[in-house]
Structure formats: structure tokens, C-alpha cells
Amino acid sequence: MAALEVEGLARHYGEREALSGVSLSLHEGGTLVVFGPNGAGKTTLLRVLATLLRPHAGEVRVLGSSIPNEAWAVRGRVGLLGHEPLLYRELSARENLRFHARLHGVDSTRVEELLESLNMSTRGDEPLRTLSRGMVQRVAVARAVLHDPELLLLDEPHSNLDPAAVELVAPLIGRASKRTRVICSHDPSGGLVDADLVLGLRGGRPVLLRAASEVDTAEIAELYR
Amino acid sequence: MKPTVTMRGTVGALLRKELLVELRTLESIPGMSLFAVSTFVVFHFALNRNSIEGDTAAGILWVTLLFAAILGINRLFVADAEQGGFDGFLLAPVDRSAMLIAKALTLLVYLVVLELVAVPAFALLLLAAPLGPALPHLLVTLLLGDIGVAVIGTLVAALAVQTRARDLLGPLLALPLLVPIVIGGARASAPALNVVHASGPPARWLLTLGLYDLVFGLIAYALFDFLLED
Numbered sequence: 191m192a193a194l195e196v197e198g199l200a201r202h203y204g205e206r207e208a209l210s211g212v213s214l215s216l217h218e219g220g221t222l223v224v225f226g227p228n229g230a231g232k233t234t235l236l237r238v239l240a241t242l243l244r245p246h247a248g249e250v251r252v253l254g255s256s257i258p259n260e261a262w263a264v265r266g267r268v269g270l271l272g273h274e275p276l277l278y279r280e281l282s283a284r285e286n287l288r289f290h291a292r293l294h295g296v297d298s299t300r301v302e303e304l305l306e307s308l309n310m311s312t313r314g315d316e317p318l319r320t321l322s323r324g325m326v327q328r329v330a331v332a333r334a335v336l337h338d339p340e341l342l343l344l345d346e347p348h349s350n351l352d353p354a355a356v357e358l359v360a361p362l363i364g365r366a367s368k369r370t371r372v373i374c375s376h377d378p379s380g381g382l383v384d385a386d387l388v389l390g391l392r393g394g395r396p397v398l399l400r401a402a403s404e405v406d407t408a409e410i411a412e413l414y415r
Numbered sequence: 416m417k418p419t420v421t422m423r424g425t426v427g428a429l430l431r432k433e434l435l436v437e438l439r440t441l442e443s444i445p446g447m448s449l450f451a452v453s454t455f456v457v458f459h460f461a462l463n464r465n466s467i468e469g470d471t472a473a474g475i476l477w478v479t480l481l482f483a484a485i486l487g488i489n490r491l492f493v494a495d496a497e498q499g500g501f502d503g504f505l506l507a508p509v510d511r512s513a514m515l516i517a518k519a520l521t522l523l524v525y526l527v528v529l530e531l532v533a534v535p536a537f538a539l540l541l542l543a544a545p546l547g548p549a550l551p552h553l554l555v556t557l558l559l560g561d562i563g564v565a566v567i568g569t570l571v572a573a574l575a576v577q578t579r580a581r582d583l584l585g586p587l588l589a590l591p592l593l594v595p596i597v598i599g600g601a602r603a604s605a606p607a608l609n610v611v612h613a614s615g616p617p618a619r620w621l622l623t624l625g626l627y628d629l630v631f632g633l634i635a636y637a638l639f640d641f642l643l644e645d
Contacts, residue, residue: 293425293428
């Protein structure tokens with residue numbers, strides 16, 4: 191069964207077209223990696239799939255439910271890790287995660303498990319504003335997977351993370367997590383290793399959509415020229 | 416999948432978070448309280464009178480509380496808008512009305528704390544009548560007024576925070592909608608603030624406040640989801 195089915199998706203902000211004519215299908219457990227220069231529409235695509243933005247044209251089905259009409263059926267099954275950590279700076283990592291755990295009906299033992307697995311237990315009671323960006327990103331990863339989502343939407347998930355932290359988050363958001371994933375990336379070699387399907391966007395339009403095995407890094411690099 | 420977390424649980428989680436953030440930042444309540452006390456000091460000297468009573472006292476009290484409330488209303492959604500709290504909430508399988516209720520309760524808590532500081536300061540600096548006998552009457556009126564301010568303030572703040580001119584738009588939208596509460600509140604509390612204390616608050620003004628709260632409660636409940644949606 192397809193986890194994502196998109197047909198002719200368009201989305202604009204006022205007069206500006208952010209996405210147009212995007213069509214794709216991704217099977218359950220698969221990984222779609224989206225490449226494209228800044229402003230290509232990658233973040234907009236993630237926000238539409240997360241039900242935070244309405245599509246202005248086309249058909250979008252996420253985890254079998256039509257967006258936006260059945261968006262309520264998708265919420266709670268999607269984990270979004272975007273540029274913003276979606277965490278309150280004045281609250282500690284533990285308080286932030288417990289807050290999100292309550293919103294998702296998740297037991298607080300899961301919060302402790304995640305803090306432990308991300309080596310954040312000892313810093314878990316410090317206000318987020320006092321933590322480094324890398325640590326905040328680790329907490330954001332914990333927030334995104336707190337409710338064990340079926341679909342992960344990851345916008346440059348390794349930004350601000352050092353190599354050790356990348357290894358720490360791999361079981362949660364990497365291929366080993368066995369979740370369906372959509373990843374926005376600017377790293378052609380790393381992104382291709384992760385991908386089953388590759389989408390290249392430029393100016394909101396799809397210019398590349400193929401199986402990862404049929405794409406080489408030079409084609410990805412061409413998107414940015 | 417329908418919302419899996421109860422409305423009560425969601426409101427509880429949101430309210431706890433709101434109060435925790437305010438406790439850490441102290442961005443709203445101290446500012447509101449300081450504004451109210453400063454305004455009473457200004458009135459004390461500007462009126463060049465040792466004490467006031469009746470309609471004048473009620474008018475000054477309610478207008479000051481209204482402007483102090485505006486400060487809290489303007490800050491109500493700022494942390495959510497700036498730190499992604501809206502998105503975090505919208506991704507959860509919960510009833511969106513929970514945010515309206517939690518935010519209105521948060522503002523209600525702010526107003527109650529504000530009044531715990533402002534009303535004694537008002538009595539000390541301006542009021543001719545003793546506060547004690549007026550207190551039960553005043554508390555009922557303030558509570559009805561606070562509920563209206565909390566509901567309208569939450570609705571307006573949610574609308575204004577989506578715009579670039581939120582600091583301007585919030586008060587511009589809120590003030591006309593809150594004027595009936597000031598009028599009702601002032602008229603209802605004026606008899607209690609006379610030196611010769613009247614029997615009780617005029618029932619028709621209390622009823623007006625109650626109806627206004629109810630109408631705006633229903634309007635806010637009907638509109639709030641749309642304000643959060645894209």
C-alpha cells in the first residue's frame with residue numbers, strides 16, 4: 191500500500207507559486223529524498239504532507255487519508271522535524287517533551303527513554319535557551335518521534351548535529367527506524383544513500399523523479415546550478 | 416483517527432505549559448500589574464483629589480484594568496507564534512478548541528492576579544469608600560468582566576498574532592469589543608464604590624455582562640478553529 195500518493199499538487203502564497211504539478215507515490219516504509227535549491231518548495235511540500243498547509247490544487251493522500259478533508263485522521267501519525275524545533279525556549283527539554291507527550295497521549299516513561307537514548311538525561315532539566323543548537327536539534331528529534339509516528343517528515347534532519355549525534359539519532363529517524371520517510375536534503379551523496387525515490391524541485395516544479403538507484407550525484411548537483 | 420486525548424487532558428497540558436512559561440519569563444503579569452498601579456498613581460496626582468467614589472471610581476478602575484489587560488492580550492500567543500507552538504499543537508490529534516479554552520483560562524488567571532495587586536492599590540491610592548463592604552459585590556462584577564475579557568482577548572489575540580502588525584492590530588480590534596464590558600462593569604460596580612454603600616449590584620448590568628460573555632463565548636468557539644487553520 192502507498193503511504194503517500196500525490197497527484198498534481200499545487201500550492202501558492204498569494205501570487206507566488208510555491209509548488210506546482212507535483213505527483214509522486216511512495217510505498218510504506220520507503221524513503222523519498224527531496225533535493226532542490228533554497229526556495230524550491232521543499233519545506234512547503236513537507237508542510238502540506240504534515241497537514242499544516244492546504245493544497246490549492248491536486249490530490250494528496252497521506253497514510254490512506256485525503257488531505258485536507260481527512261487531515262484529522264493523519265494527525266498524530268506524522269512526525270515533523272523542520273527548521274524550527276517546535277519547542278519552547280524557556281522550558282527544559284524534559285518539560286517540552288512531557289508537554290508534547292500529553293498532547294499525544296503518550297506515557298512520560300517514553301520521554302525518559304528518548305532523553306536517555308539521545309544522551310540528554312543529564313541536561314534534560316535545563317532551559318532550552320541555554321543548550322547548544324545541536325542539543326536542541328536532538329530534543330527536536332525526540333519530539334518528532336515521541337508518539338512513534340508512521341510517517342517522518344524531515345527537513346535537513348542532521349543540521350547542527352555533530353557526527354556522534356548523527357549516530358545517536360540514526361535508530362530514531364534513520365532507515366533503521368523502519369518508518370516511511372520524506373527527507374529534504376542538500377547533501378547529494380548522503381541523501382542518495384538514504385533514498386528509495388528521489389524528487390528534484392526547482393522553482394516549485396518537479397524536474398526529477400526517479401528511483402534512487404537510477405540517479406547519480408551529478409544530476410543532483412545540476413539542480414543547484 | 417479521532418482525537419485520542421481528552422479535552423480536559425489537552426486543556427490541562429496547555430494551561431500547565433502556559434503558566435510554566437509565564438513563571439519563567441514573567442513577561443505578562445508583572446507588566447500588567449505595574450501598569451495598573453502606575454496608572455492609579457498618575458490619577459492620584461492628576462485628579463488632585465485625595466479620594467474618589469461612585470461612577471468616577473468605577474470608571475477609573477475598569478478603564479485601568481482594561482488597558483492593563485491589553486498588555487496581556489498582546490503577549491498571549493507570541494511564544495506560540497515565534498517558537499512554533501502552533502505547529503506543535505496542530506500536529507497533535509487533539510480538539511483545537513482546547514487551545515481557546517486553555518488560553519482564555521490563562522488570561523483569566525493573569526487578570527485575577529492583576530486584580531489581586533491592582534484593587535488594593537486602587538483602594539489605597541484613590542478610593543474614598545472602605546473596600547471591605549464593597550468586596551463581595553465587586554468580586555462578582557470583576558469575575559463576570561474578566562470572563563468576557565478573557566474570551567474576547569483570546570479571540571482577538573489569535574487573530575492579531577497571524578499578522579505583521581500584531582502589536583497595533585490587537586488593541587485596535589480588542590478595544591471596541593471590550594467597551595461594553597467596561598460600561599457594564601463600571602455601572603455594576605459603581606454603587607459598591609460609593610461611601611454610602613448601596614444594597615447590591617444592579618442586576619440588569621450583571622445580566623448584561625453575563626449575556627455578553629455567553630455570546631462571545633459561543634462566537635469564539637465557532638471561529639477559533641478557523642483562526643488556527645491555514
